[in-house]
Amino acid sequence: MTASFMHLLLISLGLWPLVSAVSTDTCDAVTLLQHSLSVAAPGAPSLGDLTFAAATASAAAAGAPAWSQLAGTALQPASQPFAGLHLKLQPVDKTSPAAPGSSVEAANELEVQARAIDEQIERSERLINEAWEGLRRAPIVPTALSIVGSRRSPNISTVGHHIEPDQRSLRTRFYDLAESVPVGQWYFFVVAITFLMVNELFIFQHLPEIERTHVCMLFFWVIVAGVFCAQVWSARGEKEGISWASGYILEIIFSIENVFIFNLIFHTLETPRRLVRKALIVTLLGSILLRFAFVLGLADAIYKVTFLPLILGAWLVYCGTQQVAVRGRCEEGADVTQTAVVRCLRWCLGERLGEFYDEEGEAIFLLSGKKSCMTLLGAAIACLLTADLFFSPDATLVKLDVIPNMYVNVSSSVIALFTLRALFFVVRDILSHLSLARYCTGIILLFVGAEMMVARFTEVSALMSLIVIVNVIMLMATFSAVKDSACPKRAT
Numbered sequence: 001m002t003a004s005f006m007h008l009l010l011i012s013l014g015l016w017p018l019v020s021a022v023s024t025d026t027c028d029a030v031t032l033l034q035h036s037l038s039v040a041a042p043g044a045p046s047l048g049d050l051t052f053a054a055a056t057a058s059a060a061a062a063g064a065p066a067w068s069q070l071a072g073t074a075l076q077p078a079s080q081p082f083a084g085l086h087l088k089l090q091p092v093d094k095t096s097p098a099a100p101g102s103s104v105e106a107a108n109e110l111e112v113q114a115r116a117i118d119e120q121i122e123r124s125e126r127l128i129n130e131a132w133e134g135l136r137r138a139p140i141v142p143t144a145l146s147i148v149g150s151r152r153s154p155n156i157s158t159v160g161h162h163i164e165p166d167q168r169s170l171r172t173r174f175y176d177l178a179e180s181v182p183v184g185q186w187y188f189f190v191v192a193i194t195f196l197m198v199n200e201l202f203i204f205q206h207l208p209e210i211e212r213t214h215v216c217m218l219f220f221w222v223i224v225a226g227v228f229c230a231q232v233w234s235a236r237g238e239k240e241g242i243s244w245a246s247g248y249i250l251e252i253i254f255s256i257e258n259v260f261i262f263n264l265i266f267h268t269l270e271t272p273r274r275l276v277r278k279a280l281i282v283t284l285l286g287s288i289l290l291r292f293a294f295v296l297g298l299a300d301a302i303y304k305v306t307f308l309p310l311i312l313g314a315w316l317v318y319c320g321t322q323q324v325a326v327r328g329r330c331e332e333g334a335d336v337t338q339t340a341v342v343r344c345l346r347w348c349l350g351e352r353l354g355e356f357y358d359e360e361g362e363a364i365f366l367l368s369g370k371k372s373c374m375t376l377l378g379a380a381i382a383c384l385l386t387a388d389l390f391f392s393p394d395a396t397l398v399k400l401d402v403i404p405n406m407y408v409n410v411s412s413s414v415i416a417l418f419t420l421r422a423l424f425f426v427v428r429d430i431l432s433h434l435s436l437a438r439y440c441t442g443i444i445l446l447f448v449g450a451e452m453m454v455a456r457f458t459e460v461s462a463l464m465s466l467i468v469i470v471n472v473i474m475l476m477a478t479f480s481a482v483k484d485s486a487c488p489k490r491a492t
Contacts, residue, residue, distance in 0.1 A: 127239055131246040134402040138250060140462045141309055141455035142397040173296045180407040185235060189411055192228070193288070196418065200284075205277055214425040221419040228415050232408065243403045247412030250402065252420060253462050254395030256469060257448045258388060259424050260441055263431070264319060265383045270336045271357070275377050278362050280421050283384040290388060291396070291413045295406055299393035309452045312390055316449025323442030336376070345379050353379070398462075430473065435483055440476035444469055 168176070178186070207213045225248055233241025262283075266276055290298070302308065336342060337355045345353050354366055354373035364378040374382075396409070403409050431437040447468060451460050 124238060127242045131242050134246055135249060135253070136461065136463055138253070138398050138402065138462045139455065140254070140451055140460045140465055141394050142303070142401070168297075170297055177292075177295060177406045177410070180405050181236070185407065188231070189407075193414060196224070197285075200281060200418075205281065209273065209277075211429045214422065214429055218419070218422040218426050221415075221422050225415050225419060228411070232411070236408075240405060240408055243405065244408050244412050247399050247403045247409055248416050248419075250399050250462075251395055251413045251416035252423075253466050254398070255392065255416070255420050256423075256466055257444075258391055259420065259427050260444050260448075261316075261387050261391065262384055262424060263428060264323075264441065264445065265341075265380060265387065268336075268339055268341060269376055269380050269383070271377070271380050272359055275357060275359065275362060275380075279377060279380050279384060280424065282364070282381050283388065284417055284421055286381075286385045287388050287392075287417050288414050290385075290392065291410055291417070294393055294396035295400070295410055299396040299400075302390070302393045303397060306456070308390065309456055313449040313452030316445045316452065318449075320442045320445030320447075320449060323438050323445065341383060342376075342379065345382075349374065430477075434476055434480040436476050436480045440473060443472050443476070447472070 204217065207217070229241055229244050229248065232244045262280075265271075266279075271279060342353075342355060346355070351371065352373050354375045357376050358366060362377065363375055364381065365372050365374055367373075396413070399409050399413070400406075403412075431440060434440060448465070451465055454460065
């Protein structure tokens with residue numbers, strides 16, 4: 001009884017590798033084992049013969065060539081009942097993972113994949129480094145050396161800090177813009193911008209005018225920019241995706257001065273808070289059209305007016321000085337109709353200028369008697385568009401040098417305009433909490449004006465300009481906190 005139990009135990013131990021192995025020889029091995037058990041009568045084979053047969057069968061099921069060879073030779077001299085027992089030897093499958101050659105091929109394949117991944121990482125790092133260098137070295141006002149690039153002929157000669165105008169006709173520029181990407185990409189752009197504008201007009205315009213809303217809208221437009229960048233990346237490739245992100249950041253860096261200029265215009269014209277949104281949405285539509293006009297040649301035409309940066313810089317220095325010179329909120333000015341802007345518009349438009357705001361109808365133009373007149377809201381929009389017209393062409397010229405693809409250039413600028421509109425409200429909320437907000441705005445305008453006046457003679461980094469502006473805001477916030485803690489009962 002004990003011997004029979006030991007027989008079954010050892011045979012079961014030999015059967016375990018057979019059950020757990022997965023091979024094409026499983027059926028043949030099971031047939032072999034059944035034949036072995038059928039002749040396992042008392043007194044016929046020994047215990048060692050049965051154990052050896054079970055182990056050989058399991059090895060055959062696992063596809064081990066060594067065990068197969070051993071079984072083919074060792075079973076022949078066994079006892080007589082096993083004399084007719086033969087093992088079916090299967091050739092080794094070279095494509096099987098257990099084959100020696102397949103492991104070498106798998107290792108080679110893994111090595112090839114690893115090299116491809118390393119090359120992709122190196123390429124991405126190179127593209128990102130190139131984009132960063134373009135951001136870091138982008139001048140606030142383009143010079144001759146920075147403009148001569150991929151979009152111009154390498155044989156174009158430069159004179160001093162001036163550039164030769166692009167000789168392409170308007171028709172050629174338009175065709176280059178239209179053919180910069182497939183038509184389907186333009187369809188996506190038009191549909192996306194239309195959808196965003198509809199949401200802006202019918203949803204975002206009616207959100208509560210609170211700081212939390214402004215911060216959430218800023219994050220929302222940054223997310224929209226990320227989604228748009230991902231779409232360009234997937235449709236045009238990694239290089240164009242990184243270029244789009246670079247163009248988006250460049251547009252924000254160059255346009256940060258417009259945030260403070262717009263704030264100055266609203267402050268000077270005393271635009272009611274509830275009308276600021278409408279003024280900015282109309283300005284946004286005009287700015288989108290201006291970005292297309294800049295790419296089609298308007299930026300080059302404005303750049304040829306060499307004395308324009310000096311005039312604009314001097315005007316900013318004057319405005320900054322006026323902001324710093326006025327002390328206290330009680331001296332912020334009297335009648336808005338006596339400001340220089342309104343007097344200039346009165347001289348240009350005469351009776352066509354209505355020196356009032358239509359806060360109920362939010363009208364830009366009104367019919368007064370038999371004549372139509374422009375309200376002060378229209379005057380504010382005209383000033384905003386004029387500022388964008390004169391202060392934004394430099395960004396387009398620098399971007400055309402860094403980003404040759406015209407679609408990537410324009411689309412990144414358009415999405416950045418939505419972000420800048422949200423950034424305006426966030427900056428305005430920050431300045432509203434500073435007791436030294438007037439000094440903060442004045443110093444920033446002074447700095448930007450001085451930059452523009454010297455930028456035609458020496459290269460000034462736009463990124464460093466942004467860093468200085470951020471530091472000025474932080475410094476003024478610190479001084480305002482110290483002043484408010486020393487004089488907590490200041491007039492608001």
